[in-house]
Amino acid sequence: MSRVAVALFPGTNCEQDVVYALDLLGAEADLVWHRETDLSGAAGIVLPGGFAHGDYLRTGAIARFSPIMQEVERFAVAGRPVLGICNGFQILCEAGLLPGALVANRDLRFICRPVHVRVETTGSVLTRHAEVGAVLRIPLNSYEGNYVAPPQELDSLERTGRVVLRYVDERGEATGSPNGSANRIAAITNATGNVAGVMPHPERAVEDVLGSADGRVLLESFVASLQPVPA
Amino acid sequence: MRFLVSISRRDGLADPEGATTARALRDLGYDEVGDVHFGRTILVEVSGDDVDTARSRIDEMCRRLLANPVIEDFTIEALP
Numbered sequence: 369m370s371r372v373a374v375a376l377f378p379g380t381n382c383e384q385d386v387v388y389a390l391d392l393l394g395a396e397a398d399l400v401w402h403r404e405t406d407l408s409g410a411a412g413i414v415l416p417g418g419f420a421h422g423d424y425l426r427t428g429a430i431a432r433f434s435p436i437m438q439e440v441e442r443f444a445v446a447g448r449p450v451l452g453i454c455n456g457f458q459i460l461c462e463a464g465l466l467p468g469a470l471v472a473n474r475d476l477r478f479i480c481r482p483v484h485v486r487v488e489t490t491g492s493v494l495t496r497h498a499e500v501g502a503v504l505r506i507p508l509n510s511y512e513g514n515y516v517a518p519p520q521e522l523d524s525l526e527r528t529g530r531v532v533l534r535y536v537d538e539r540g541e542a543t544g545s546p547n548g549s550a551n552r553i554a555a556i557t558n559a560t561g562n563v564a565g566v567m568p569h570p571e572r573a574v575e576d577v578l579g580s581a582d583g584r585v586l587l588e589s590f591v592a593s594l595q596p597v598p599a
Numbered sequence: 600m601r602f603l604v605s606i607s608r609r610d611g612l613a614d615p616e617g618a619t620t621a622r623a624l625r626d627l628g629y630d631e632v633g634d635v636h637f638g639r640t641i642l643v644e645v646s647g648d649d650v651d652t653a654r655s656r657i658d659e660m661c662r663r664l665l666a667n668p669v670i671e672d673f674t675i676e677a678l679p
Binding site for chain 2 (some may be wrong): 425426429430433461462467468469471472473474475476514516517518519548550
């Protein structure tokens with residue numbers, strides 16, 4: 369069985385949901401304090417949501433210098449699965465492991481409600497087992513969820529098919545972005561597909577009793593991407 | 600020595616606080632208002648007596664931590 373390291377920064381608050389969801393999907397998850405410097409026993413890393421280091425300065429700005437981030441970078445470069453959810457997405461952007469940044473929502477309101485996203489590619493650890501065009505209903509829970517990037521960076525993301533999820537309405541139509549995200553981007557991946565950042569919370573939509581199990585396919589994709597760690 | 604670092608969103612990138620505030624100012628009758636850019640200022644106190652060295656160190660601090668060069672510009676002003 370492949371183990372997943374779930375990073376815990378001071379201020380992280382979605383780690384138990386991630387551990388629960390991964391456990392449900394057959395992966396073993398270990399909570400790992402942000403000062404840890406050796407994750408060689410893990411097959412993949414998840415940076416969960418919350419307010420790492422109080423979100424002081426900028427979301428993710430302090431967290432990117434936490435000791436554990438050296439391991440996150442090593443995994444990213446080595447092609448091993450790394451997933452950032454919400455605040456974790458912000459941290460990956462600040463660390464330069466994903467392009468762009470996440471800023472305050474267009475309407476300056478915290479958004480906490482289910483949104484619909486459409487799968488744009490299967491070329492990422494988040495969507496490997498999903499179907500392109502599938503519409504998923506997943507909770508969004510953020511104030512700084514508004515994805516921005518310089519125009520040439522956005523062009524590059526689009527041209528290389530690295531937009532993973534896009535906000536749509538329940539029919540899958542492109543009617544607008546709940547938070548103002550450029551190109552209605554809800555999730556992106558790096559050039560090699562092993563590092564993904566997603567703003568809505570798939571771990572909060574893994575059972576019907578939660579109102580939706582649509583997040584399952586995303587985390588199943590991540591779990592399926594884990595390669596056993598050589599002893 | 601004291602330096603005032605001013606950080607603002609780069610031109611052309613979404614600045615929801617700035618856009619909302621610009622609208623509010625125009626609603627108040629200030630028709631001359633164009634774009635409004637939000638940012639933050641950080642007062643940094645450092646030891647040493649060489650202004651150029653201090654300034655170049657603070658420039659590095661801005662690039663590494665205080666600003667996000669992907670979306671923000673910054674200026675550094677030495678205070679008396």
